[in-house]
Amino acid sequence: MFxxxxxxxxxxxxxxxxxxxxxxxxxxxxxxxxxxxxDERKLRKARKLNVDLVAFDCEDGVALNQKDxxxxxxxxxxxxxxxxxxxxxxxxxxxxxxxELCYMDLEAILSGINCPPCIxxxxxxTINEMHWFADTVSNLYSHTSPINLIVYSETAVSMMxxxxxxxxxxxxxxHSPLNLVALVMGSDDYVADIGATRTKSCSEIIYAxxxxxxxxxxxxxxxxxxxxxxxxxLDGLKKTSEEGAAWGFTGRQIIHxxxxxxxxxxxxxxxxxxxxATELIDAFRxxxxxxxxxxxxxxxxxxxxxxxxxxxIITLADATVNHK
Amino acid sequence: MFxxxxxxxxxxxxxxxxxxxxxxxxxxxxxxxxxxxxDERKLRKARKLNVDLVAFDCEDGVALNQKDxxxxxxxxxxxxxxxxxxxxxxxxxxxxxxxELCYMDLEAILSGINCPPCIxxxxxxTINEMHWFADTVSNLYSHTSPINLIVYSETAVSMMxxxxxxxxxxxxxxHSPLNLVALVMGSDDYVADIGATRTKSCSEIIYAxxxxxxxxxxxxxxxxxxxxxxxxxLDGLKKTSEEGAAWGFTGRQIIHxxxxxxxxxxxxxxxxxxxxATELIDAFRxxxxxxxxxxxxxxxxxxxxxxxxxxxIITLADATVNHK
Amino acid sequence: MFxxxxxxxxxxxxxxxxxxxxxxxxxxxxxxxxxxxxDERKLRKARKLNVDLVAFDCEDGVALNQKDxxxxxxxxxxxxxxxxxxxxxxxxxxxxxxxELCYMDLEAILSGINCPPCIxxxxxxTINEMHWFADTVSNLYSHTSPINLIVYSETAVSMMxxxxxxxxxxxxxxHSPLNLVALVMGSDDYVADIGATRTKSCSEIIYAxxxxxxxxxxxxxxxxxxxxxxxxxLDGLKKTSEEGAAWGFTGRQIIHxxxxxxxxxxxxxxxxxxxxATELIDAFRxxxxxxxxxxxxxxxxxxxxxxxxxxxIITLADATVNHK
Numbered sequence: 001m002f003x004x005x006x007x008x009x010x011x012x013x014x015x016x017x018x019x020x021x022x023x024x025x026x027x028x029x030x031x032x033x034x035x036x037x038x039d040e041r042k043l044r045k046a047r048k049l050n051v052d053l054v055a056f057d058c059e060d061g062v063a064l065n066q067k068d069x070x071x072x073x074x075x076x077x078x079x080x081x082x083x084x085x086x087x088x089x090x091x092x093x094x095x096x097x098x099x100e101l102c103y104m105d106l107e108a109i110l111s112g113i114n115c116p117p118c119i120x121x122x123x124x125x126t127i128n129e130m131h132w133f134a135d136t137v138s139n140l141y142s143h144t145s146p147i148n149l150i151v152y153s154e155t156a157v158s159m160m161x162x163x164x165x166x167x168x169x170x171x172x173x174x175h176s177p178l179n180l181v182a183l184v185m186g187s188d189d190y191v192a193d194i195g196a197t198r199t200k201s202c203s204e205i206i207y208a209x210x211x212x213x214x215x216x217x218x219x220x221x222x223x224x225x226x227x228x229x230x231x232x233x234l235d236g237l238k239k240t241s242e243e244g245a246a247w248g249f250t251g252r253q254i255i256h257x258x259x260x261x262x263x264x265x266x267x268x269x270x271x272x273x274x275x276x277a278t279e280l281i282d283a284f285r286x287x288x289x290x291x292x293x294x295x296x297x298x299x300x301x302x303x304x305x306x307x308x309x310x311x312x313i314i315t316l317a318d319a320t321v322n323h324k
Numbered sequence: 325m326f327x328x329x330x331x332x333x334x335x336x337x338x339x340x341x342x343x344x345x346x347x348x349x350x351x352x353x354x355x356x357x358x359x360x361x362x363d364e365r366k367l368r369k370a371r372k373l374n375v376d377l378v379a380f381d382c383e384d385g386v387a388l389n390q391k392d393x394x395x396x397x398x399x400x401x402x403x404x405x406x407x408x409x410x411x412x413x414x415x416x417x418x419x420x421x422x423x424e425l426c427y428m429d430l431e432a433i434l435s436g437i438n439c440p441p442c443i444x445x446x447x448x449x450t451i452n453e454m455h456w457f458a459d460t461v462s463n464l465y466s467h468t469s470p471i472n473l474i475v476y477s478e479t480a481v482s483m484m485x486x487x488x489x490x491x492x493x494x495x496x497x498x499h500s501p502l503n504l505v506a507l508v509m510g511s512d513d514y515v516a517d518i519g520a521t522r523t524k525s526c527s528e529i530i531y532a533x534x535x536x537x538x539x540x541x542x543x544x545x546x547x548x549x550x551x552x553x554x555x556x557x558l559d560g561l562k563k564t565s566e567e568g569a570a571w572g573f574t575g576r577q578i579i580h581x582x583x584x585x586x587x588x589x590x591x592x593x594x595x596x597x598x599x600x601a602t603e604l605i606d607a608f609r610x611x612x613x614x615x616x617x618x619x620x621x622x623x624x625x626x627x628x629x630x631x632x633x634x635x636x637i638i639t640l641a642d643a644t645v646n647h648k
Numbered sequence: 649m650f651x652x653x654x655x656x657x658x659x660x661x662x663x664x665x666x667x668x669x670x671x672x673x674x675x676x677x678x679x680x681x682x683x684x685x686x687d688e689r690k691l692r693k694a695r696k697l698n699v700d701l702v703a704f705d706c707e708d709g710v711a712l713n714q715k716d717x718x719x720x721x722x723x724x725x726x727x728x729x730x731x732x733x734x735x736x737x738x739x740x741x742x743x744x745x746x747x748e749l750c751y752m753d754l755e756a757i758l759s760g761i762n763c764p765p766c767i768x769x770x771x772x773x774t775i776n777e778m779h780w781f782a783d784t785v786s787n788l789y790s791h792t793s794p795i796n797l798i799v800y801s802e803t804a805v806s807m808m809x810x811x812x813x814x815x816x817x818x819x820x821x822x823h824s825p826l827n828l829v830a831l832v833m834g835s836d837d838y839v840a841d842i843g844a845t846r847t848k849s850c851s852e853i854i855y856a857x858x859x860x861x862x863x864x865x866x867x868x869x870x871x872x873x874x875x876x877x878x879x880x881x882l883d884g885l886k887k888t889s890e891e892g893a894a895w896g897f898t899g900r901q902i903i904h905x906x907x908x909x910x911x912x913x914x915x916x917x918x919x920x921x922x923x924x925a926t927e928l929i930d931a932f933r934x935x936x937x938x939x940x941x942x943x944x945x946x947x948x949x950x951x952x953x954x955x956x957x958x959x960x961i962i963t964l965a966d967a968t969v970n971h972k
Binding site: 036038057060061062063064065066069154155156157159160161186187188189191192193194195196197198199203204205206207208227229230231232233255256 | 615
């Protein structure tokens, strides 16, 4: 395994201007696995999986008549301190603000001594929902540690208003414990909302997926891609995961443990890529010292943009090296 | 033919939360056929075609020196009450506000005892045009029945400003008889406006078509897709119609009677799809009663989003069952 | 070679309404070639190439320790009047406003008797940067002739805010010598900024490229497409250039003289296209005189949109006929 530490990175660059956003502490979220909050067996099993983020689900994965059970199970897990563990990161997906179930979810998970380090908020359609959520969390939460927030865009109106919603999400961080870190592409809800059909090619959501990436990255957030609901189609899972990674998504949602390995791999840089990036950064430094701006490297004309792509690869490799 | 009525639908869902927007009265507009307003023979013939919506055209399908004739013919059709008939729905495509021909069109069609139930307004580029149009219609129209409004986006500036234009279109409904029901993708004008070339793959308008769907659905409107101008290419017509339906368009424009059958079929749910949706809804209800949120159905992990896709299919099947 | 002059164009149309934006003086920018500002040999060689626009680069093509040399070389070229020549058009790509190098660039190039007719401004992310740039140019520039301005969108935040940035770019033209004429798709910086990977298919930037075209054309600007950094892959260069032209881009960036011929050809209308457009315009005129709006021409149903596409082809052919 090819390893470059952060301190090595600084050495490699020499006096070339650094890009701080890519070098700040980076928690990879290549896989986001849902576990129904009411299913104790699956909850306990999830902590042993090699995923980056586990969401205890109170929302779509839990039937209406099991919502209370889900809240209790999650509360019990929090109280007995079986979580947190150092890895995977974990959080609770509450019900949407518009569902009128969200308050009860928050009351349950924010009431005890232990609270989740991350909340996943689905179906955010308006700025007002962001404000209601921030106010409610602030009222219920009595600790001082920040809570990571992950927001879902799952409808046409949400996608249309996404820049404004995310801007509100950043703003609420100034007067609440919430720290917006990622956006999720709620692909199947979005497709249902626009009356489309999910196809193998995913051509029906090119616009929405690439728009979500643009908005996420404009606010320096991670972008978590669509689910793959055909759990037997591992080829399709691999193909769409690799496409998502190439499009700028930093990870994707998974709905079954069988999807873990393929998705983790697709969102991790390959050994070849890391080698290419390291050599390119080295060549770039040499050429800068010689006073040459752009130069040819492996048939490609290289200047700053390609350097930045190489930097991204090394940053990700560095962040994920301990948990392939 | 597999039939589910609205009352059946309510029964099927039981106590699962309903999504009212998909269950409100739904007028399908799978086919929007243009007939030149000056061509009496084609106008009379159109009422016998199995299309969902016929537009009597005053705009691009009518030469400049025939605009007066078109207005007169349409006025005569309205006066002799040969229309309305119960089906197809019909309306008048007036000239764009910016053309300076629009006032004369509106004067002609809104002056008599009978008025069209629907107006199609092309090339809307600004909010001001929406306001002028609403004011003019309000001044000329002396009846109390609402008029359905269908708005075209056909230029770069219109597409860029589309959320604001549609919002204005919704707002004018509060103080005018106009009721915005659909957006139309003016594909060929858009392509000309951006200096692009229409290709078989339609790759040049992926962004614009999917943006229009997003905005339409964000405001709960129908989305009517591009024309297919090669009238001999029925394979291409079928392929692009099926793609449009999969992308969330609810119908498309047609320019020749030979295009009717293929397009109607592409925008109607197949018997297989209806069967899948019905069985899925049934399975979903059973699992909810057993307290299971998500479950596996035909290799797919099912929760709320897929249920909603199934709902859409049944709603459309229900609305179109009497006029395949 | 098939030639139609502007005066012929007016004759061809007869009394059909003209579309002034396509008939105003049109400077083609099919190829935008970068030459490092510090490389005197390449600068002198560039004027003999058959490209539409040469950019003397102070930015990414110039190493940090060569920025001063680049400014001096460009100042010398301006002083010795070896430029301007009538063709190619030329300009200076300064460093981004955010780089803190931009002021020194502007001081060098705007200080003498001769100034560049065009400035290319990379990495514009905010409206404030546009205002700073306009104020700085106004203060440093003592001549009365306008300076063409070409603005780059190269980050997620820039792409998200592009309509507002371009609107500001138009506004600053009212109180500064700057005349915004084109937008550039900074593809490789954009891809690095969103953490994506450049692929052969370019599928990762469909949204961004088509959004840039929409915004450019909404403000009646030219749209200059991505670079192709694999300088040996001429097939890929041809394919992506033809696609860009079909999508509404008016030209693209090139980074090596070997790319000139293929790109110039891809953005120029073919003899067949010009023949098609001329015959279609002729047929359209005849049908309008006979009072027919739409008609069938080579299996296609023709009305105004297709006429406009034909107009675009003739306008471009007319503008580029003297420098194929």
